[in-house]
Amino acid sequence: MxxxxxxxxxxxxxxxxxxxxxxxxxxxxxxxxxxxxxxxxxxxxxxxxxxxxxxxxxxxxxxxxxxxxxxxxxxxxxxxxxxxxxxxxxxxxxxxxxxxxxxxxxxxxxxxxxxxxxxxxxxxxxxxxxxxxxxxxxxxxxxxLPDFRDAIYNLISEEKEISEYSQKILQQVDYTFTIDKPFTPFKTKKRTRKAAFRRAIMRVYEYTCVVCELQILTLDGESVTEAAHIIPVNKSGSDDVRNGVSLCQLHHWGFDKGLLSFSDTYEVLVSDLMSEKGPVEWKFTTLDDKQILLPDNEEHYPAQEALAWHREHVFKK
Ligand SMILES: [Zn+2]
Structure with missing residues (x-):
């Protein structure tokens, strides 16, 4: 043959x-x-x-x-x-x-x-x-895998939808970012949107925390980093890739609690309104002014409008 x-x-x-x-x-x-x-x-x-x-x-x-x-x-x-x-x-x-x-x-x-x-x-x-x-x-x-035929074809079609949504999120950056009119590529299940946003963010930031640059991946596909919305979805934040960053679980928590935020020149801002004890490299105050990790493609950078919203509404000054 x-x-x-x-x-x-x-x-x-x-x-x-x-x-x-x-x-x-x-x-x-x-x-x-x-x-x-x-x-x-x-x-x-x-x-x-x-x-x-x-x-x-x-x-x-x-x-x-x-x-x-x-x-x-x-x-x-x-x-x-x-x-x-x-x-x-x-x-x-x-x-x-x-x-x-x-x-x-x-x-x-x-x-x-x-x-x-x-x-x-x-x-x-x-x-x-x-x-x-x-x-x-x-x-x-x-x-x-004939016994798993249905399960696999279901997975393939589910993945296809996630992938299309995620591609749209990554490609729609020629569209101006606005808080008022969030971009929705097409109507789909919440689960699909969530997975697509995560996929887009993980692709852009390579599973690395933008604050501490930690990357931990397990062999069963888990990652220490999460796809964080800058403006939360329940505050009309969208799944626009520019409304997201990749954060480790600790810094995601700090970001959502308003203990961390980012300046308009992409430096870490740390809230004064807290007390902390422990190893210096773990402390939030050590991160003050640190430049965050940015995507290779400038079009995927966090949107200024989203960062300003976070400083205004979430950050504890
Ligand atoms: Zn981190």
Missing amino acids: APNTLHGYLYEIQNLRIDRAHGNAPHQPVLLLSIIELIEQGQISENKIIPSPGLVETFVKYWTKITDRKPKLELPFFHMKNRSFWHHHPNPGYETALSVVTQIKSFSQLRKIIAYGYFDADLYLFLMNSENREIIRHTIIETY
Whole structure:
């Protein structure tokens, strides 16, 4: 069979190794479904599949629909190299390590050694085409997960809506930010809006707290950071990406309680109206005047109007 036809790849995909020692855990099919989803969402737009927080989150979402075993993204990400279509690119200095290692014991070891995985160029082209992508996805589901067909297709359509909403939030920045006329891309469930806002904010700030720059991600897809609204939704705040920042749980609390706010030059303001004790690096007063982390794209910066509203209505001066 010619290796670079869609048929050839489908044949290979139908013959993935399933981990029988672990009760037929379908790691590789789930990894492929996750990658396909990120391609569809535009989160993967080149043939470099980075073991990123977004990939972990997506992998976990599929995994938990199928089994209650612990999700281990590192296993398929590494072992899929035994398929002829999947390859690894090492981090600088780990070329030899990658060529001799036969097992990956943890996600952090994977990230240390491997910069990204990539497909055969031909397979990647098939995956970039929505029709072919659908055929590949269908084949994976029918071959490995027929019992979960409905649950997976439900998840896919739910995710599609979240993704469309989140894309709209990220793209609507040529529209002037105003408090009076909050932007709503389209009518949808509250749950979808919430998830889409979070996804947009986490993409822009890479799961990092804008105040302390902490980033902690667990292997089951949890993050210490939360997508915080600057003007709260119940005060007519919108899901505009410029009405949000990523904050760790401690600084989210401080921000919502008005103990922290941001100046019009994006520095941290700390309220005098509190007392605090404890290690200096944990204290809010240490953060006074600190420049906050800003998105790469200036269009996604927190809106001045939203920051002014927060200083006026929430900040305890
Ligand atoms: Zn923080």
